[in-house]
Amino acid sequence: MPAPPAPHTTSPVDAAGRRLTTRGQKRRAQLMLEGARLFAERGYHPTSVQEIVATLGVGKGVFYWYFSSKEEFFLEILRAAQTDLRRRQQAAIADETDPIRRVELGIEESLRWFREHREMFNLFQFAITQEKFAPVLRQGQQVAVGDVVRHVKEAIVEGRIRDQDPELLAQAIVGVMSHLARTYLYERDESVEAVADGAKAFCLHGLLG
Amino acid sequence: MPAPPAPHTTSPVDAAGRRLTTRGQKRRAQLMLEGARLFAERGYHPTSVQEIVATLGVGKGVFYWYFSSKEEFFLEILRAAQTDLRRRQQAAIADETDPIRRVELGIEESLRWFREHREMFNLFQFAITQEKFAPVLRQGQQVAVGDVVRHVKEAIVEGRIRDQDPELLAQAIVGVMSHLARTYLYERDESVEAVADGAKAFCLHGLLG
Amino acid sequence: MPAPPAPHTTSPVDAAGRRLTTRGQKRRAQLMLEGARLFAERGYHPTSVQEIVATLGVGKGVFYWYFSSKEEFFLEILRAAQTDLRRRQQAAIADETDPIRRVELGIEESLRWFREHREMFNLFQFAITQEKFAPVLRQGQQVAVGDVVRHVKEAIVEGRIRDQDPELLAQAIVGVMSHLARTYLYERDESVEAVADGAKAFCLHGLLG
Amino acid sequence: MPAPPAPHTTSPVDAAGRRLTTRGQKRRAQLMLEGARLFAERGYHPTSVQEIVATLGVGKGVFYWYFSSKEEFFLEILRAAQTDLRRRQQAAIADETDPIRRVELGIEESLRWFREHREMFNLFQFAITQEKFAPVLRQGQQVAVGDVVRHVKEAIVEGRIRDQDPELLAQAIVGVMSHLARTYLYERDESVEAVADGAKAFCLHGLLG
DNA sequence: AATGAATGAGGATTCATTCAT
DNA sequence: AATGAATGAATCCTCATTCAT
Known part of the structure; x- marks a missing residue:
């Protein structure tokens, strides 16, 4: 049995649905990695967007650029x-x-x-x-x-x-x-x-x- | 084999550790029942103390009388x-x-x-x-x-x-x-x-x- | 020059203006003593009536019996x-x-x-x-x-x-x-x-x- | 004797320690001025943060942007x-x-x-x-x-x-x-x-x- | 005289989100 | 793409005071 095709993952987009540059994809991934870490550590609600972006040393705008x-x-x-x-x-x-x-x-x-x-x-x-x-x-x-x-x-x-x-x-x-x-x-x-x-x-x- | 004795549950107390009257015990139980229901329904964080007491039609102080x-x-x-x-x-x-x-x-x-x-x-x-x-x-x-x-x-x-x-x-x-x-x-x-x-x-x- | 007459102090009354029994006077004085101590220690606003009566081990009603x-x-x-x-x-x-x-x-x-x-x-x-x-x-x-x-x-x-x-x-x-x-x-x-x-x-x- | 150098005052920062823009410095100063006035008039405890920001016509968040x-x-x-x-x-x-x-x-x-x-x-x-x-x-x-x-x-x-x-x-x-x-x-x-x-x-x- | 219970307005603070630049 | 600043509703909690008993 052949391996099934890799699931069709939609390419990463920003909050408005625009396709991302390479740099943009890196940022997005970084945010998700850090977010997962913090959410796991302290919980979803107790973790603020502010904390997530602060950990990466960027402004809040960045977050809302990539996620709605x-x-x-x-x-x-x-x-x-x-x-x-x-x-x-x-x-x-x-x-x-x-x-x-x-x-x-x-x-x-x-x-x-x-x-x-x-x-x-x-x-x-x-x-x-x-x-x-x-x-x-x-x-x-x-x-x-x-x-x-x-x-x-x-x-x-x-x-x-x-x-x-x-x-x-x-x-x-x-x-x-x-x-x-x-x-x-x-x-x-x-x-x-x-x-x-x-x-x-x-x-x-x-x-x- | 005899049933083990019911575990000695400490009698219910208020937020300051005082023992409760019958009425007080009823209130306390009511709050816990309602709280469990709401927490389960909408989650712990999304449920506010305000909502809990409002459901019972009592003031916010009541909650903090019974729980710290x-x-x-x-x-x-x-x-x-x-x-x-x-x-x-x-x-x-x-x-x-x-x-x-x-x-x-x-x-x-x-x-x-x-x-x-x-x-x-x-x-x-x-x-x-x-x-x-x-x-x-x-x-x-x-x-x-x-x-x-x-x-x-x-x-x-x-x-x-x-x-x-x-x-x-x-x-x-x-x-x-x-x-x-x-x-x-x-x-x-x-x-x-x-x-x-x-x-x-x-x-x-x-x-x- | 003769000592001036002792200032006319009105005898202690409760919150409704009624004269107090000896026991009542003692309670009133106790409250004032403890209140002064606590107010001085932590400030007027940060000290709650609750704390004052708790220190004396009495209920809040006592306080409002003696002071309005x-x-x-x-x-x-x-x-x-x-x-x-x-x-x-x-x-x-x-x-x-x-x-x-x-x-x-x-x-x-x-x-x-x-x-x-x-x-x-x-x-x-x-x-x-x-x-x-x-x-x-x-x-x-x-x-x-x-x-x-x-x-x-x-x-x-x-x-x-x-x-x-x-x-x-x-x-x-x-x-x-x-x-x-x-x-x-x-x-x-x-x-x-x-x-x-x-x-x-x-x-x-x-x-x- | 020469006048001593003006004491080196650290430049104003927000609640998280970040340096402020000109506009931010103005806001911060405004808040302090208004706060001092209100605290003096009605006392520290009786004056709420809400009152301070309301006087300036800004949101409560502004206060906590500049002060922790x-x-x-x-x-x-x-x-x-x-x-x-x-x-x-x-x-x-x-x-x-x-x-x-x-x-x-x-x-x-x-x-x-x-x-x-x-x-x-x-x-x-x-x-x-x-x-x-x-x-x-x-x-x-x-x-x-x-x-x-x-x-x-x-x-x-x-x-x-x-x-x-x-x-x-x-x-x-x-x-x-x-x-x-x-x-x-x-x-x-x-x-x-x-x-x-x-x-x-x-x-x-x-x-x- | 006194208590336990209740009230509910009001307080400090947080936070998702938005906006001007 | 990104930042600093701003918003304001919502949160937990406190507290002076009142009331039934």
Whole structure:
């Protein structure tokens, strides 16, 4: 199966929708990086636009040149992160044909990504609780679940997984992964491999298996 | 095994630590109920103290008579909810001696509680993302995990569960439960029983079992 | 010259003008004492009625039983202090016939009183700057100046003081006294005697004398 | 003796420490002028930031663009006034070599300054009673006293003033001056010259001289 | 005489956003 | 593209005062 085409990402634009120069793209990216960091550290509401631009040593005008509002800015961060995470997952399983291995590789790569993007975990978790942001999050998660569902279905067809609701299984996997990521990756700073092994074992065999 | 004594909850006090009259206790509870509802609906930061008291038709001073700050108020809500959830879990498993059944009953009862207290789910989720509130949440979750760990250990001793890190197993269960609660209980409004069955099956047997 | 009759102090009343029981008088005095202390320590505005009653461990109702408002309460404190100071000055000079000695004794006794009532100094100073309270203060100071003026006039008649505006001299004396009290009595904690000697020397001879 | 160089005043900055444009400096000065006026008229606490900005017809944000807090704003006013007063005193005595004349010129010029800056007198008086502001005031007063002390010492060396504690003398002079300023300059609206003459006479000769 | 509870106007401060330059 | 300045609604919280009991 060929790797799916890279998701069509719209090229970065300013608040008025104009395409950006190279320098402009750098600024925009800088803002999003810094914003994600600060939002993760202190929360969305407690972080002011002022703080974000001050950290970069620029004026407030810059922010509103690139983003139409704080809310849109945050959404943009969420979207970009989801896109990036998905790309990484896809790349990780591209060469694997065994559906169960694909699930395992997906878990591993996801944990690796979350390890590298600590900030985003809290941001996702927060976003899901706010009506304004939840839709974007849900959509992204649905995509991720959809990916897993495909593998699970394949494995059910092959008779390697009991015949159950594939989506429920996929959701459960996502639940295990994200909770273990928070607990072991962030709170206890354990290695991706250790956590991934635990997650894979539990997801495949449960308590009794 | 006798039901454990109800945890000694300190009697409600006002912002200055004075004990409350019956009327006062009622007001305090009213505020917390309404506060939880509003925080869940619109978020902690977007909900103002003004809105909370306005909903009850009382003056702003009332709020600060009972709570020293909005932050403390929120913490109080979190603590009370955790205490209540735990009480319910304990009560549900009190008469069961089989450790694996205990885990199952715990899952069921937790989902039932979350179904009845929709508001609290989002609140917990949000709280865990904010440094100010996370400690309280983590502590409560640690207690819950500790409960599960005890059952799992027992079952490992009895040779009914493979010998693995009991805490990791417990954490995975919590992860499954909370993610399924969000997805199926809240977003899709399914029945507690259906979700509980799915959760139990996954937790006990995993994908392959 | 006979000692003037003790100033007719109206007997203490509650906020509605009713005469007080012995116990009531004690409470009232307690409140004023504590209020003066707190007002001096943190300022009039920054000190809340709540704090005053809390220090005495009583409810807010008590305060409003005895005083009709915070403002009136403060005025009452000022009046009582002025009355007390004057009584002490009068008593100190009662037996002295030499007008210049009388001025000296007045300076000494005033400094002694201020030493014993540190709180009141700041309160007076503050009150004089607020339009609401200044009239009471001015009136009290005018009385004090009037006392000195009488002695000075007498001394001028006797030819012992140069013929100048007696009030200006009296005011100057008051200025010296209060500034030296602040600087040496409070800020540097020197003895009443030392400060009094300095004040007397300066007031009698000036720089050149 | 050449006039000392004007004290190096740091150029005005906004609340975050950034240097200001010409327009910004004007605004900042405007705010301080208006603030001093209002604080003097109604007191520090009874005057709200809202009132200050409303008087200038600007938004509340303007205030916090230039000053980090109401407290800091007040301190800034105090500091600026003290600096200005000192500059005037220095300028007034620059060309005079006789130490006693210097004291006299200092008294005169100070009274003139206070006449022109009625607002500041009350502000100083108030500030000295509040722990938050007193340090700044005391420091300024210490500088003023130090100036006088120098002249007095010189005069003592020349044998023109009796050998006494020069600082006590200086403090007494300050006391006379400020009390007479309040009484005659403000309450009775007399001329600077008349008050200055009275003050000088008293300070040089005292009652008896 | 006294308390706990309530009121609600008002205070300092923040902050997303806009605008002139 | 970017800045400094400005806006003003909204926020949390305080506090003098009142009231029912």
